[in-house]
Amino acid sequence: MNSLIFPPYLHEGDRVIILSPSGKIDKAFLKGARKRLESWGLEVVMARHAGGSNGTYAGTIQQRLDDLQEAMDDETAKVIFCSRGGYGAVHLVDKLDFGRFRQHPKWLVGFSDITALHNVFQANGFASLHAPMARHLTVEPEDDFCTQALRDILFGRNAALRTEENDGTAFDYVCPAHKLNHTGTCQGTLRGGNLAVFYGLRGTPYDIPPEGTVLFIEDVGERPHAVERMMYNLKLGGVLERLSGLIIGQFTEYEENKSLGKDLYGALADVVKEYNYPICFNFPVGHVTMNLPLINGAGVRLEVGRKEVRLNF
Known part of the structure; x- marks a missing residue:
């Protein structure tokens, strides 16, 4: 990585x-x-x-x-x-x-x-x-x-982030597991942020390279079908299949009208269901009070377990 x-x-x-x-x-x-x-x-x-x-x-x-x-x-x-x-x-x-x-x-x-x-x-x-x-x-x-x-x-x-398992030069975030998660462990470079913003840079020199990337996404005020469309772009463009891991954060300030036949997380779960790498839903990052600071470009280890998710820098 x-x-x-x-x-x-x-x-x-x-x-x-x-x-x-x-x-x-x-x-x-x-x-x-x-x-x-x-x-x-x-x-x-x-x-x-x-x-x-x-x-x-x-x-x-x-x-x-x-x-x-x-x-x-x-x-x-x-x-x-x-x-x-x-x-x-x-x-x-x-x-x-x-x-x-x-x-x-x-x-x-x-x-x-x-x-x-x-x-x-x-x-x-x-x-x-x-x-x-x-x-x-x-x-x-x-x-x-x-x-x-x-x-x-x-x-x-x-x-504030130190655990007994490291010497202070690294740190962990731990959050509860979600029923839609894909369990597993991976390592890679953490990249991501607002889905609509980096989607707008697809195909430019500032696009996120998928290989070796643990991608995190969040958004605010985007309708569910718009979020799904952007995710399909990443899927059809070969981005999702090349990731090392995926962190799906908070999507806020939208109406959950189930126009997709299910809630937003359920729709996103369908988009990524074929991938075997670790996938975490409901991670605390986004336009919410519990918006954990994440180092874009850091090497990380993502462990998605049955009871908890651990992101180690």
Whole structure:
């Protein structure tokens, strides 16, 4: 399995840049994210257009591009923290210069529409962090599990996630089994994110390579038949058959009208029923409070058992 380059972990006093590469955001959430990150002992810099507005976006394409490129080029910053998703990151994917970034790599943090940027960073050889963003850091308490997990991963501690079975350099997530799971164990490179977003990059240089991949997917506001259609695209395109494992996360904010003759998970189970690799349903990742931080590009071991599922980094 070929894991990607990990940016350096954080220390107190390190610089974090908050920016908004997609949708515009309530400035109260920017203030909340700043406060939370500063409470971790970090220097927080707000990008020029982080709180901007241009239609539904946080600025024009050029403004959002300038903020992201300046953050990538910053020799002292250690984290690029995306304030929210929405829509708009796709405007930037083919315009980024990784020249200086390669000399001073840093963590990209975000999910949802930020999946497009995760794909770009992976295509350029760097791991990134699919994780909660500004609203979560603002509204959830200090002891929120996902907030603490994000902090521990960024600082390289992983204390909240440590088990007796490792030395602290690795960590596990454990969740209950689901009746639709395919049991088994596999190893591979963890990749994925929002299904509709990476589906939109299929056939481009930023597509997810299926070989050796443990793919995770989630989505919000997509109708069941649209989700099924996207999964059939992955099936007919030969992606699903080449995966090492599959993690099906949370699909939220849609009407479960059983237009497919069954619920959404049941329909997806039919799409993937022929594959013998481990498949996990109902994993806690997506547009939900329990949105576990996942390292895109990390080597992982996925164990899907009869009683529990374990994802080991």
